[in-house]
Amino acid sequence: MVHALERLVVRHTRRLPAPAGPAGDGAALAHRFDAALMSVGFKLSGELVGHLSGLAGPVVVETAVRTLATVREIVGDHVRHNVYFIDFPANVPDTADFWRECVAEALADDDSRARTVDQLRAGVLDLLTLPSYGRYRHGYEDMLAVHDELIAAAGDRLTVLHLGADADTEAGALYPALAGSTTPLSEEHLRDLALLAEHCADGPQPEAMPVRENRAVVNQARLRSGAAPLLDTVTDVLRLACALVDGDVTLRVPTRFRALPRRHRRALLAGLDALVAASPAKLSDVSAHGEAWKRLGERLHPHEYPHWPRAAEVFAVARGERRVPSFDSRVEELLARGEVAGAAELLASHAPGRLFRALDRLLRTADGDKQREAVLAAVERAAPRVSGRVVLSVREHVRNRAGGSAGQPRVFVNREARGWVADDTRPALADADRERVMAVLDAETRRRLPSPGRLLIDPDVLDVALPLSGRAASAGLGVLPRGSVSPVEGELLRFFTYWRQASRSTDLDLSALVLDEEYATVTWLSYTALTDVEGRHSGDITDAPDGASEFIDLRLGAVRGTYIVPQVHVYSGEGFDEVAEGFFGYMLGEGEQRGRPFEPRTVRMKSDLRGAGRVALPLAFRRDAEGRWHAHWLHLYLRGAPSANRVEGHRVTIAVVMRALMGRSYLTVRHLVALMQESGTATALWDGRTVPDAPVTFIGLERPEGLAPGSRVFTPENLRDLLPA
Incomplete structure (x- = not known):
């Protein structure tokens, strides 16, 4: 332990x-x-x-x-990163030449000759049937033997x-x-x-x-240790039940409940009975997860515990035997009658967080200045009772609802990091309403921010997006939240992906799409385009029982476009949520710096590939007007096709997604720092070398050495702690 x-x-x-x-x-x-x-x-x-x-x-x-x-x-150095072409990035052949070589080898092989001839006669050749295609032709040690040791450079990560x-x-x-x-x-x-x-x-x-999911995990540990769970809604009980059977505490995926020990059944039913007895109105939350409650009731047997009658009412509501209007239905009834002011007042009084989440809709449906004024007044009254995360999320949303947003592409990202784009058909919000809401939210955020004393800021952290969602970033090294922008220093950019299949043959494909400033395709690198002016692909691996790696090497100075969009496609087999292990990352090198295909000292970012989609877009790179490159963090998964996903088939979709994402404005650390400065906080930019002798609050990408005792430190690992409660 x-x-x-x-x-x-x-x-x-x-x-x-x-x-x-x-x-x-x-x-x-x-x-x-x-x-x-x-x-x-x-x-x-x-x-x-x-x-x-x-x-x-x-x-x-x-x-x-x-x-x-x-x-x-x-x-990501705990696995062996081999490459198909042993000399990569040197001596990568032209794609057509390589395929012809594979065909020639298949024709020379007695076992594959007849099958290959038949395919050639039919005019359709399946590369996967060629014996020398998609499988390593040398061992890991053989690959290491042909590569020099990495020569350390000043830009290597430490x-x-x-x-x-x-x-x-x-x-x-x-x-x-x-x-x-x-x-x-x-x-x-x-x-x-x-x-x-x-x-x-x-x-x-x-x-x-x-956060309710956190409470469920803690309650599980408390219950197992004999302590009473911490409950204040009936949904807390449902989440705890899911945790006890290793189900999904977020309630996004249906949990298969199994028999529970008697002490756990008693704890859950006693908790439900106490909650409903104290506040019968809490029964209105049951219908939101009615099917889950019915399945849980089959395991808890509430009829065996007549001394907890209020608990039995929960399951009666779930089965439809007792009707309890939900809070949401009351709000919808008011809106259906055109009573926007009444809906806003109800939300402000009983569910201020929901008021904030419904703010855009309320302002759009308000009929006249009087109703809009009622909505805005409700927001002002409710702001002190809304969580800091929701305050900041709505602030980011409203900033992106300027009048020019109508008709523009709108990007959606769900809790599984699945992304899609649709045209924004919503009427614009009035500029005066937007400005008033943002002023209220900024004042509320400023009020909640603690006094940091003397603030020391690493300039590179200012454009890091605030982590308003746990799914805004994947686990790994050097990973920043979705919407963050970070500088890229170096000439050699190398992407890598690794995967190891769990139970069936799996082929993941690493690709990189290059787009111009209008998001039109310039070129791409993939298993179908191994070489181009921009760089080289390490070769296609189509099966990974013991793990497999693919790499793309680019020289940033040779890139002809404005954007580089690395991506990982599921061509066949297991998805990102099914493989035993999968991750993506990038390395940066300098000049003619050589070494193995995977050099851990040059890794700038490595993130797990775990998402509900068949196409992964971890991040993109953009060249600005001065020629400097920046990483834009995406953490997106596109649905894709069930199989045979390729960069060629998703170019249009990715261009649309990129246009939508690049047009969105995210709240960053810069926003919070500006609010602190408005409150009179003394702020200094860190020069990357010296630190003050006195305690400071440091915000940066990494903790510097030598900070005085008593200093507070915020880095990407704990940036969530910077958000006001």
Whole structure:
């Protein structure tokens, strides 16, 4: 358990919990540990080196082995990245020449000759039937033997690991940060929260858990440890039941309930009875998940517990035996009668968060200035009772509802990161209404922001989008939320993807589409276009029982377009949510810097591929008017086709998506910093080298060394904590 917590802390905080053990002279081993870390793009802080140097050698070695395994997985170096063309990026053949070579080899093979001849006569050739196509023709060690060692360059990434407290203390600090997060967590973070909640079940608990999914995970741990669950809605009980059977606590996917232990059944029914007895109006929430309640009722057997009659009412409502109008139906009835002001007042009084989410619709359907004024007044009254995340989300939404938005492409992204585009047919919001709403929201955000003392800002973090959703970013290294923009420094840009199939043959294809400033196709690199002026593709791998990798190498100076859009397609087999493992990333090199196809020190970003679609768009690259390149973070999955997805078939769709995304404005760290400055906060830009002697609040991409004790640090790993509650 301690080692699992240590790994979790390193991933989330880039701090290594202080190893404990007998004293000794571990200086030499600590420096060897540091050198080994540098080979994968990490290093120890001076403070951490000093701590390890005072420990006995075996303690340092054990710590090094565990930590190296963790950081290699973070960066994607825990697997063997082979390539189809052994010399990649050198000596990649022309696509047509390569295919002719594969055909010639098939004709020379007794087992495949007849089948290949038949296909050639028919005029349709299936590349997958050619013996030499799509499968590695050399081993991993053979590939390494033909590549030189990487020559270190000044631009190589070095991520610093800092010294933390002991594992229990670090876990105790991380637990309330995740449990009390104001934004929904990703699936990986929810799994981490479950581990932390179990470990911390007997200790202090978060004061508030605004995200219901987090509450369900914590309640599961509390129930298993004998503590009472924390419940305030009937849906909390349903989420807890899903957690107890390892189902979906977000309630997006139907959960198959199984038999529960009697103590769990009693806890769930007792919780329901107490909630409904205290507030019968809470029964109105049942119909939103009626089918799930009916399935759960078959497992809980509420009729066996007549002393909890209020719990039985929940299932009667779910079965339709008792009618309880839902809150949403009351709102809809008012709107159907044209009573927009009444609907706004009802929402403001009982569900201020829903008022904010319905704001656009209410303003559009308001009939005349009097109704619009009633809606705006309701927003002003309700603002102090709306969560900070919703306040900021609505602020971002309203900013994008300028008069010119009508008729423009509108991008939608659901909670599974599935994206699609449609024309914006909504009438524009009046500029005066937009300005008034934004002023209210900014004032409310400014009021809630804590006084940070002296603020020290890394300029590169200013254009990082605020993490308003857990699905706005994938788990990994160097990953920023959707909508973020970050500079790209380097001449050689290399994309990579790795996947390992779980149970059936799976072919993922890495591609890169180059678009001009009007989003028209310039060219692409893929298995159907191995070479072009821009770069090289490493070759197509069509089966990955032991894992497979594909790479694309580009020289940014040779790119003829404005946008580069890397993408991963499911050609056949398992989807991104089904493979045993899958990730994407990119590396940056300088000049003629050479090395293996995968060099962990040059990895700038690595993210897991987990999404509900057959085409993944992790990010895109844009060249500005001065010729500088920037990464724009997308984290999108397109539906695609069930099979045979290729870059050629999605060029138009991707161009439309790119146009919509590039036209959207996101709230960034810059917005919060500006609000802090308006409140009188002293702010300085970090020069990347020196730090003040006094404590500061630092916001940046990575924690600098030497910050004074008492400093607060916000990096992408915990940027959600910067959002006001």
